[in-house]
Each structure stands twice: as structure tokens, then as C-alpha cells.
Amino acid sequence: MSDQNRETEPAHDPEVLQLAAKVFDLARQGDTDTLAAYVDAGVPANLTNDKGDSLLMLAAYHGHPATVSSLLHRGADPDRPNERGQTPIAGAAFKGEGEVVRVLLAGGADPRAGSPSAVEAARMFGRRDLLALFGAAE
Template sequence: MSSSDSYQPNDAVLALASKLFDLAREGETETLAAYLAAGAPADLTNQKGDSLIMLAAYHGHAATVRALLEHGGDPNRVNDRGQSPLAGAVFKGEEEVVRALLDGGANPDLGSPSARETAKMFGRAELFGRPN
């Protein structure tokens, strides 16, 4: 295999990645944490650049977000559209997820639009401790 060849994961690797994305989306914290403890990457991203944290955050699973952060997941990893997990949580109005991400070091000014801009657009500035 030359350096110009692209790595093509086999079916088992793709099935495991798909399972991890589903666990994040569904908030299956204990099962996902077991995979992370066994060595699954906390910053795994799908074909759109959505990380496990992005999927958990967008679907409102604060405990899953916290578990991913505890295993080294990056709260500031933006997807291919420049969206941050924090902006996704703000968009969805997921207060507990917003708090988990902020506690985990998420930058409210990262991404396009940023979480702070998203909060302003949707009248959710209180998510950052300020009234509208």
C-alpha cells in the first residue's frame, strides 16, 4: 500500500463507528462510556464532521456529553459546516447540555454562527446567564 492510497475501513470498523454514533444520539451513556474506556476515540466524527459530543449535545443528552468530556472529547470541535456542539445545544434549548459543555471548556464564541450568536438569534441569551 503506497502513501497515496486511502485507508478504507472494513465492515466491522464501520459497524462499530455507526454503533458509537447511535449510542451518542440516543444518550446511551453507560454503554458508550464502556466503549470509550476500552479505547474507542471520544473525538470520533462522522462523514459530516459531527463528533460524538455534537450528536449527544444536539439530542439533549447532558450525561453523555459529560462522559465524552471525561474521556477527552473536545467540546470545541466544529463540524464541516462550522457548527459547534455548544451552538447546537443552544439552538435546541438544551440548558443542561449547555452547562455541561461550558463546564467542559466549550467556547461560546466559536463556530459560525457561534453559540452566543445563536442564543441571540433565538432569544436564548439566558443560557449564558444574561437576560434577553
């Protein structure tokens, strides 16, 4: 099939884009129950925005451990990096969100994944408590 015969990708439906924006806002705000209902209804747990930030990344970065736990329970990838190579646990470590870090670790997140990794972020900011959680030396 030649390139000329291929159908072009349809324009993004404004209603779909509006729903996606709402779902990303729910993750940022930590609206666990509403976000869980959307994921249970078919929104992908690993949905990413135009920067590659997943729902889990946004919930972690904004300090919402219950939302992080809910997304992990629904299949969100704890190590999925964004376009800058940052992982949810590195974002949480950067923001000093210890409870979120613990939830991500329990959910299988690798504190050495990504760039900078959560271990590197904890070292940068002198977070001995996080380094101890990661089993990393100062």
C-alpha cells in the same frame, strides 16, 4: 518514493463501519454507560462521522447532559467544530438544551466559537437565559 509505489488506502472494513455507526447511535440516544465503555476500550473520544459531527456534538444536539459530561471526562474536545463550523455548545443552544449548555460550559466550551456561535444562536432565538449564562448582552 514515487506515487506509483505508494500503497493505496485499504477499503474500509465493514465491521469497523458497523461499529462506528453503532457508537454514533449510542451518542444520539444518550446511552452513556455503553458509549463510555466503548471509549474506555479504545474508541476515540473525538471520533467524527462523515459530516464532521463528533460524538460530543451528537450527544449535545440530542440533549443528553450525562453523555456529554462522560465524553468531556474522557477527553472529548468541547470546541471541535463539524464541517459546517458548528460547535457542540452552538448545537445545544440552537436546540434550547440549557442543561447541556451548562455541562459544556463547565467542561470549557467557548460559547463564542464556531459559526454561528452559541451566543449568536441564543440571540437568534431570543434565549435570554442562555445569553446570561454566556455573559453576553442581548
